[in-house]
Amino acid sequence: MFKKSKLIKQTALLFAVLCMADLLAENSKAYINGSIHTFDENQTVADSILVKEGVIQMVGSEADILENIDDSTKIIDLQGKMMMPSFHDAHAHPIWNGMDFLQCSVFDLFSIDEIQERIRDCLEEDHVKNSGWVIGAGLNAGLFPAANPNKSLFDEVSEDIPIYIEMSDGHNALVNSKALELADINKETKDPFKGIIERDPITGEPSGTLREPSAMNLVADVLPTETPELRLNGLLYAQDLASSFGITSMIDAAVNEAYLISFRDLAERGDLNLRVTACIEYGRQHYVQEFSGFENIYKRRSEYAHSRINTNCVKIFIDGVLEGQTGAILEPYLDSGSYGQLYFAQDELNNAIARFDANDTQVMTHAIGDRAVRSVLDAYQHAIKTNGVKDNKHHISHLQLIHENDIPRFSELNISANFQAAWALPDEWITEINIPELGIERVNRMYPIRSIHDAGGTIVGGSDWAVTTMNPLIAIETAVTRQDPSNRVEGTLNKNERMELTEMLKAYTINAAEVMHQGHLTGSIEIGKFADLIILEKNLYEIPHNEIGEVRVIETVLEGNTVFRID
Ligand SMILES: [Zn+2]
Numbered sequence: 001m002f003k004k005s006k007l008i009k010q011t012a013l014l015f016a017v018l019c020m021a022d023l024l025a026e027n028s029k030a031y032i033n034g035s036i037h038t039f040d041e042n043q044t045v046a047d048s049i050l051v052k053e054g055v056i057q058m059v060g061s062e063a064d065i066l067e068n069i070d071d072s073t074k075i076i077d078l079q080g081k082m083m084m085p086s087f088h089d090a091h092a093h094p095i096w097n098g099m100d101f102l103q104c105s106v107f108d109l110f111s112i113d114e115i116q117e118r119i120r121d122c123l124e125e126d127h128v129k130n131s132g133w134v135i136g137a138g139l140n141a142g143l144f145p146a147a148n149p150n151k152s153l154f155d156e157v158s159e160d161i162p163i164y165i166e167m168s169d170g171h172n173a174l175v176n177s178k179a180l181e182l183a184d185i186n187k188e189t190k191d192p193f194k195g196i197i198e199r200d201p202i203t204g205e206p207s208g209t210l211r212e213p214s215a216m217n218l219v220a221d222v223l224p225t226e227t228p229e230l231r232l233n234g235l236l237y238a239q240d241l242a243s244s245f246g247i248t249s250m251i252d253a254a255v256n257e258a259y260l261i262s263f264r265d266l267a268e269r270g271d272l273n274l275r276v277t278a279c280i281e282y283g284r285q286h287y288v289q290e291f292s293g294f295e296n297i298y299k300r301r302s303e304y305a306h307s308r309i310n311t312n313c314v315k316i317f318i319d320g321v322l323e324g325q326t327g328a329i330l331e332p333y334l335d336s337g338s339y340g341q342l343y344f345a346q347d348e349l350n351n352a353i354a355r356f357d358a359n360d361t362q363v364m365t366h367a368i369g370d371r372a373v374r375s376v377l378d379a380y381q382h383a384i385k386t387n388g389v390k391d392n393k394h395h396i397s398h399l400q401l402i403h404e405n406d407i408p409r410f411s412e413l414n415i416s417a418n419f420q421a422a423w424a425l426p427d428e429w430i431t432e433i434n435i436p437e438l439g440i441e442r443v444n445r446m447y448p449i450r451s452i453h454d455a456g457g458t459i460v461g462g463s464d465w466a467v468t469t470m471n472p473l474i475a476i477e478t479a480v481t482r483q484d485p486s487n488r489v490e491g492t493l494n495k496n497e498r499m500e501l502t503e504m505l506k507a508y509t510i511n512a513a514e515v516m517h518q519g520h521l522t523g524s525i526e527i528g529k530f531a532d533l534i535i536l537e538k539n540l541y542e543i544p545h546n547e548i549g550e551v552r553v554i555e556t557v558l559e560g561n562t563v564f565r566i567d
Contacts, residue, residue, distance in 0.1 A: 027052060027053055027072070027560070028050075028051070028052045028053075028069070028070070028072050028073040028074065029050075029051045029073065029074045029075075029076060029531075029560065030048065030049070030050050030051075030065050030066065030069050030073050030074070030075045030076065031048060031049050031051070031076045031078055031083060031533075032047065032048040032062045032065060032066070032075060032076070032077055032078065033047060033048065033062060033077050033078050033079060033080060034047055034048065034078030034079075034080065034081055034082070034083045034535075035047070035078075035080060035081065035082045035083070035539055036048070036049060036059070036078075036082075036083045036084070036525060037082060037083070037084040037505075037525075037541075038059060038084075038085075038524055038525040038526065039084065039085050039505065039506060039509050039510050039523065039524040039525065040524050040525070040526050043502065044059070046059045046060055046061070046525075047061055047062055048060060048061060048062045048064070048065040048066075049065065049083075049525060049531075050065050050068060050069065050073070051531040051560050052560075053560065054530060054531055054559035054560035054561070055528065055529070055530060055531060055559075055560070056525060056526060056527055056528065056529050056530070056531050057527065058527065059525060059526065059527060078535060081535050081536065081537075081539070081554075082535070082536045082538070082539040082540060082541075083525075083533055083534065083535050083536075084505065084509065084525070084533070084534060084536070085509045085510070085513075085522065085523055085524050085525055085532060085533060085534075086246050086247065086248040086249070086509075086522075086532040086533055086534045086556060086557070086558070087245065087246045087247045087248070087249075087472045087508045087509065087512075087534070088247070088248075088249040088250070088460075088508055088509060088512035088513055088516060088522070088523065089242065089247045089249070089250045089251070089461075089462050089463050089465070089470065089472065089508070089512075090250075090251045090395070090397075090418050090460040090461060090462035090508075090512040090515055090516070091251055091253045091364075091397050091418055091420065091462025091463065091464045092238070092242075092250050092251065092252065092253065092462060092463050092464065092465040092470060093170070093252065093253060093254065093464070093465060093466065094234070094235055094238030094239065094242070094250060094252055094274075094465070095231050095234050095235045095238070095252070095255075095259045095262055095263075096170075096234075096254070096259075097137065097234075097238065097465055097466035098233070098234025098235050098236070098237040098238035099226065099230050099231060099233075099234035100136060100137035100138065100166070100234075100466060101234070101237055101238075101466070102127070102230065102233055102234055102237060103122075103127050103134075103135045103136050103137075104118070104119060104122035104125075104127075104128070104134050104135060104136025104137075104165065105118075105136055105137065105138050105466075106118050106119070106136055106137070106138040106139055106140075106165060107137070107138030107168060107466055108138070109138070109140065110140060110143070110488070111143070112143065112153065115139065115140075115143075115153070116153065116156060116157050119134060119136075119154065119157045119158075119163065119165070120157055122134050122136065123157070123158060123161060128161065131224040132161065132162075132224070133161070133162050133163075133164065133179075133223060133224055134158070134161055134162070134163040134164065134165070135164050135165075135223055135224075136164075136165045136166070137165060137166040137167075137168065137170070137466065138165070138166070138167075138168045138466065139165050139166065139167045139168060139173075139174055140167070140168060140428070141167045141168070141169060141172060141323045141324075141429065141433065142323075142427060142428030142429040142431075142432050142433060143428065143432075145432070146324075146335075146433065146436075146437075147167070147172065147209075147323035147324050147433050148198055148207070148209050148324075149174050149208065149209060150207050150208055150209075151174065151175060151176050151177055151180065151206075151207060151208025152208075153174065153208075154174065154175065154176035154208070155176050155177050157176070158176065158178070159176070159177065159178060160178060161178065162175070162176065162178040162179035162181075162182050163175060163176040163178070163179055164179050164219050164220070164223060166216070167323075168466065168467050168468075169321050169323060169467055170467060171211065171212055171213075171320050171321045171323075171324065171326065172209060172210065172211050172212075172216070172321070172323065172324050173209070173210045173216045173219065173220075174208050174209055174210075175208055175210065175219050176208065177208075179219050180206055180208070180219075182219075182222055183218050183219040183221075183222050185197060185206050185218055185219070186205070186206065187199075187203075187204050187205050187206070189206070189218070191215065192214040192215055192217075192218065193214050194212055194214050194320075194326075194341055194343060195210070195211060195212045195213070195214030195215030195216070195218075196210070196211035196212065196215055196324065196326070197210060197211075197215050197218075198210070198211065209324075211320070211324040211326055212320050212324075212326050226258075228258070228261070228262070228265075231258060231259065231262045232262050232265065232266065235262050235263070235266060236266075236271075238465070238470075239266075239272075239273055239274055240564075241465075241470055242273075242274060242470060243273055243556050243558075243563045243564035244553065244556070244564050245470055245471045245472060245473075245553060246472070246534035246536075246553035246556050246564075247274070247470065247472065247556075248273070248274060248275060248522075248532045248556065248558045248563070249274065249275040249276075249277075249512070249513065249516060249518070249522060249532070250274050250275070250276055250277075251276075251277045251279060251313070251364065251462065251512075251515075251516060252276055252277070252278045252279060253279055253315055253364060253366075253397065253462070253464070254279065254281040254315050255278045255279060255280055255281065255315075256280075256281065256297070257297045259278065260278060260280075260297070260301075260304040260309075260311065261304070263276055263278060263304065263306075263309050264304050264306060264309065267306040267307075267308050267309055268306070272306075272308050272309070273558055273563045274308065275308050275309075275310075275516070275518065275522065275532075276308060276309050276310070277310045277313050277362075277516045277517070278304070278309060278310070278311050278313065279313035279314060279315035279362075279364045280294065280297055280298055280301060280311070280313065280314055280315065281294070281314075281315045281317075282294050282298075282314045282315065282316050282352065282356075283316060283317060283343060283344070298314070310516065310517060310518075312360070312361050312362060312517075313361065313362040313363075313364055314356050314361055314362070314363050314364070315363075315364050315365070315366070316343075316344075316349070316352065316353070316363060316364075316365045316366070316376075317343055317365075317366045318342060318343060318344070318349070318365050318366060318367040318372040318373075318375055318376045319340060319341060319342055319343060319366070319367060319368055319369050319371070319372035320340065320341060320368070321368050322340075322368060322369065322400060322401075322433065322434055322437065322438065323429065323433045323434075325338050325340055325437065326340055326341055327340045327368040327369035327372065327400070327401075328340040328341055328342045328368075328369040328371035328372040328375070329369040329370055329371050329401065329438075330369075330370045330371045330374070330403055331442075333437050333438065334436070334437055334438065334439055335436065335437060339371065340369055340371065340372075342371065342372060342375055344375075346375060346378065346379070349375060349376070349379045350378070350379045350382040350383075352379075353376075353379040353380060353382070353383050353394075354379075354382055354383045354386040354387060356392075357383040357386075357387050357390060357392055357394070358383075358386070358387050360390065360392060361392065362392050362393055362394060362395075362517070363380075363392070363394045364394070364395055364396075364397065364418070365394075365395070365396050365397065366396075366397050366398060367396050367397070367398060367399065368398050368399075368400045368401070369400065369401050370401040370402055370403045370406070373396065373399060373401070373402050373403070373406055374403060374406055376396055377396075377406055377409050377410075377413060377415065380394055380413050380415050381409075381413055384413065389414075393416065393514065393515050393517060394415055394416075395415060395416040395417070395418045395460065395515055396410075396415060396416075396417060396418060397418040397419075397420070397462065397464070398418075398419075398420060398464075399417055399418075399419060399447065399448070399452075400423075400446050400447060401438075401442060401445065401446060402445075402448055402451075402452075404445075404451075407448065407451050407452055407455050407457075408455045408456070410452050410455065410456075410457030410458075411452075411455055411456035411457045411458075414458075415457075416457070416458040416459070416460050416511070416514075416515050417449070417452045417457050417458065417459050417460070418460045418461075418462050418515070419447060419449050419459060419460070419461060419462070419479070419507075420461075420462055420463065420464045420467065420468065420475070421447070421449060421461060421475040421476065421478050421479035421499075421504070422463065422468040422469060422474055422475040422478050423447060423467075423468060423478075424446070424447040424449065424478055424479060424482055424493055424494075424497070425478055425482060425483055425484045425489065425491075425492075425493050426484075426489060426490075426491040426492070426493045427484065427488075427489045428489070430443060430446070430493065431489075434446070443493075444494050445494065446493065446494065447493070447494070447497060448494075448497055449479055449497050449499050450496065450497040450498060450499055451496075451497065453499065453503060458511055458514075458515075459499070459503065459504075459506075459507045459511060460507050460508075460511045460512045460515050461475055461476070461479075461504065461507035461508040461511075461512060462512075463475060471549065472508045473540075473548050473549050473550075473551055473553075474549040475504075475508075476501070476504040476505065476507075476508065476548055476549075477545060477546065477547075477548035477549035478549075479498070479499045479504045479507075480498060480499055480500070480501055480504060480545045480548065481498065481545050481546055482494060482495050482497060482498055483546070485546070485548075485549035485550075486549075501540060501541065501545070501548070505540070509523045509524065510523035510524045511523075530558075530559050530560075531557055531559060531560040532557065532558055532559065533556075533557040534553050534555065534556050534557070535553070535554050535555040535557075536551055536552070536553060536554065537551050537552045537553075537554050537566075538551045552566060553566075554566045
């Protein structure tokens with residue numbers, strides 16, 4: 001991944017040194033003979049476009065375009081291929097999870113043996129040898145009953161080296177005995193505010209699973225300090241991945257000041273190949289390490305703004321997750337009778353959201369359970385009552401469960417529904433955790449993308465990378481089929497919620513661009529907008545739906561410049 005970045009930079013340098021004419025040519029490009037899906041209001045399909053200085057100048061027929069070029073225009077024959085606006089990922093964690101991939105990543109491992117083997121390999125890697133810790137993420141909670149693995153899983157790998165691995169949902173972690181010892185977590189340690197230290201039912205000893213940031217941070221606080229280099233390298237890793245999937249715009253769904261510094265540093269170097277909306281985490285979850293003093297960062301947020309970085313966004317976690325039963329629900333979990341937990345009392349949330357709304361700051365929220373969704377919709381409604389109707393484009397992520405009475409409220413309150421469609425399939429998180437804990441009736445209402453859309457709500461798409469793949473085409477296929485694109489698991493999750501392909505492509509282009517307050521600049525191929533474009537290997541409209549996720553992006557263009565290409 002890093003090699004590729006360097007290669008692109010070196011190539012650019014070579015151009016500059018070698019030939020001024022080539023550089024001029026890069027300033028003006030005509031893409032002809034394509035199937036160019038513009039995603040303008042009329043869903044126009046054109047065959048050619050003209051780009052100058054990174055901006056779309058003309059959209060039309062090949063004849064029209066060729067009449068308007070000059071000697072400096074580089075002509076690119078699309079050979080009938082599909083071109084469309086590049087993707088916008090409306091929920092990702094490029095730095096936080098980018099760093100995980102440079103440490104001990106156990107994402108996409110589906111057996112305990114594979115996980116242990118991977119961690120054994122990590123013990124031999126430099127990052128562990130240098131830091132003395134195994135730090136990582138991606139543990140698949142669905143492999144363990146009640147999402148409750150035991151520290152013995154890691155103790156079998158090492159009793160001397162402390163191990164801290166987050167589950168792929170980012171809301172739970174498993175540690176070994178050595179890590180518990182170094183963090184001074186024992187039988188006597190009380191559960192922290194809104195956090196759970198899972199315990200052995202007989203001895204009361206901590207069993208290794210820590211739920212929600214306040215509990216995870218008991219260990220995270222004693223981890224070796226994360227360096228600016230690690231953050232920047234994590235961001236570059238994520239950015240390369242994004243370019244390879246055709247993503248040129250992204251919402252970072254929880255930043256602290258250190259992350260803002262990484263974005264700004266990369267942008268000032270001229271190497272930020274993403275348009276970023278960075279949402280500063282509000283509240284007391286201290287989700288991200290080294291997060292301190294929200295008010296201080298919020299006050300100074302404009303210091304980190306840049307033509308590619310919008311820092312006028314706040315992220316609020318409303319509840320936890322269903323695995324581990326921290327997600328807030330209207331009817332109780334079947335086995336425990338618990339209703340999960342809300343992070344904020346309603347008054348507190350109402351006041352916070354009304355305040356940001358009055359400041360013209362966008363509020364992005366995490367809500368998993370139907371009680372959390374209702375609570376945040378109520379808070380957005382309160383903001384309208386307090387401030388009148390504004391255009392801050394607030395949105396809610398995840399939306400695993402929504403009460404049917406709340407479905408029309410997305411449209412009524414103009415709140416976009418930010419779905420992670422790659423989750424909408426019957427994998428082990430659903431079958432092994434959600435069905436036993438919530439029952440089939442609720443599971444059959446999960447991720448109601450179509451219902452929100454049909455009720456007039458706006459759908460936007462995000463990966464929540466690295467919870468699941470960053471590849472938008474896999475999420476889009478899942479939204480259209482409600483089945484596993486990899487065929488690893490069988491079955492369909494609630495086929496009534498299947499979406500139309502065009503609507504899902506809009507969710508990842510124009511709709512997400514609007515939510516990012518850049519709908520006038522990106523998200524469709526229209527005159528005056530940035531040439532943020534992708535070329536696809538196959539036309540998505542000419543293949544069966546279950547092949548969408550396999551289609552490769554063969555070129556990604558940001559502001560007229562190629563940032564990724566398969567040769
Ligand atoms: Zn997230």
